[in-house]
Amino acid sequence: xxxxxxxxxxxxxxxxxxxxxxxxxxxxxxxxxxxxxxxxxxxxxxxxxxxxxxxxxxxxxxxxxxxxxxxxxxxxxxxxxxxxxxxxxxxxxxxxxxxxxxxxxxxxxxxxxxxxxxxxxxxxxxxxxxxxxxxxxxxxxxxxxxxxxxxxxxxxxxxxxxxxxxxxxxxxxxxxxxxxxxxxxxxxxxxxxxxxxxxxxxxxxxxxxxxxxxxxxxxxxxxxxxxxxxxxxxxxxxxxxxxxxxxxxxxxxxxxxxxxxxxxxxxxxxxxxxxxxxxxxxxxxxxxxxxxxxxxxxxxxxxxxxxxxxxxxxxxxxxxxxxxxxxxxxxxxxxxxxxxxxxxxxxxxxxxxxxxxxxxxxxxxxxxxxxxxxx
Numbered sequence: 001x002x003x004x005x006x007x008x009x010x011x012x013x014x015x016x017x018x019x020x021x022x023x024x025x026x027x028x029x030x031x032x033x034x035x036x037x038x039x040x041x042x043x044x045x046x047x048x049x050x051x052x053x054x055x056x057x058x059x060x061x062x063x064x065x066x067x068x069x070x071x072x073x074x075x076x077x078x079x080x081x082x083x084x085x086x087x088x089x090x091x092x093x094x095x096x097x098x099x100x101x102x103x104x105x106x107x108x109x110x111x112x113x114x115x116x117x118x119x120x121x122x123x124x125x126x127x128x129x130x131x132x133x134x135x136x137x138x139x140x141x142x143x144x145x146x147x148x149x150x151x152x153x154x155x156x157x158x159x160x161x162x163x164x165x166x167x168x169x170x171x172x173x174x175x176x177x178x179x180x181x182x183x184x185x186x187x188x189x190x191x192x193x194x195x196x197x198x199x200x201x202x203x204x205x206x207x208x209x210x211x212x213x214x215x216x217x218x219x220x221x222x223x224x225x226x227x228x229x230x231x232x233x234x235x236x237x238x239x240x241x242x243x244x245x246x247x248x249x250x251x252x253x254x255x256x257x258x259x260x261x262x263x264x265x266x267x268x269x270x271x272x273x274x275x276x277x278x279x280x281x282x283x284x285x286x287x288x289x290x291x292x293x294x295x296x297x298x299x300x301x302x303x304x305x306x307x308x309x310x311x312x313x314x315x316x317x318x319x320x321x322x323x324x325x326x327x328x329x330x331x332x333x334x335x336x337x338x339x340x341x342x343x344x345x346x347x348x349x350x351x352x353x354x355x356x357x358x359x360x361x362x363x364x365x366x367x368x369x370x371x372x373x374x375x
Contacts (some may be wrong), residue, residue, distance in 0.1 A: 008147040017071035019063045021078020025163030028079040030141040042099035081313045091193040094222040097186035112264040113180035120239035121297035122260015125344040128229040129305045130177035130224045136323045136334040154366045155202040165199035172206040174230040175341035181223035185246040189223035193361030208238040231344040257297045262287040281318030312356040318357040
């Protein structure tokens with residue numbers, strides 16, 4: 001199944017959700033079914049447990065983000081799904097905390113998610129990109145969702161159908177990438193779910209400083225790295241990775257050359273001896289840094305970051321990841337999408353194919369048609 005592209009122009013969140021739910025009914029069904037199996041096999045949560053915990057998430061969101069809660073309920077109604085299950089799926093990072101997927105298990109073999117690169121140095125344009133790596137059964141749940149707001153602003157996100165956001169960009173020229181982290185403090189559904197926080201960033205933030213403020217004042221119960229890049233209408237252009245955990249938020253700036261790279265372990269200060277420094281994550285970060293070292297920060301282009309994110313051979317730690325069909329179901333992972341953002345020009349490219357050699361395709365964003373020239 002190809003990635004579903006959906007454009008929302010409804011005037012209210014509830015109307016937007018209802019239309020999306022009906023349009024993405026099949027994809028949302030895949031999302032819920034895959035997470036039911038993941039949660040059951042990994043952490044022993046059955047459907048009733050999901051509904052119970054999802055009801056708690058919904059109650060919390062009605063008090064803190066009522067419009068977003070109403071949107072999720074409308075998505076569920078449009079897709080003929082239980083709203084409690086959809087609230088639970090939006091808290092999937094929190095519900096998987098402590099399991100084999102989150103910690104790698106004793107053999108460190110379970111999936112880890114995503115590699116991120118960016119540049120905010122001497123080049124004319126600020127860039128950000130990532131692979132989205134997760135269970136290959138979610139291939140048929142992929143969604144590219146663009147929402148135009150009544151006030152003329154917009155946001156775009158690539159996510160799993162039914163989840164309110166993941167990676168994306170908004171009309172202010174702020175792009176967001178995320179990569180999974182793990183800490184001993186993770187667990188529970190008392191904080192804002194990671195994917196809800198991603199949506200809040202895309203809806204509310206115009207700058208890196210806005211993101212820092214939002215993350216530090218928001219309650220959290222799971223760990224994640226939000227990497228952001230912004231060109232917010234001034235002469236200053238920014239990028240940073242925010243390592244977010246229930247115990248705090250640590251900002252990791254670009255290196256001295258202006259490059260940003262992150263995988264799935266915490267690298268910021270203060271250092272934590274209990275970080276799960278998985279060998280694969282450290283190896284991928286080393287590979288990213290090595291390849292970025294050969295890129296000229298004064299002339300870096302989208303094509304070069306795409307090449308860095310396409311390494312699938314000749315390395316012990318490939319960035320573009322292929323599924324091993326012989327691996328146990330729970331341990332399977334693959335790169336299901338690659339996204340590149342030019343925040344200065346407000347352009348977005350997406351590689352939806354499951355081969356590192358597949359082309360990037362520019363996505364038409366509100367007010368801008370894709371350029372004829374390829375990325």
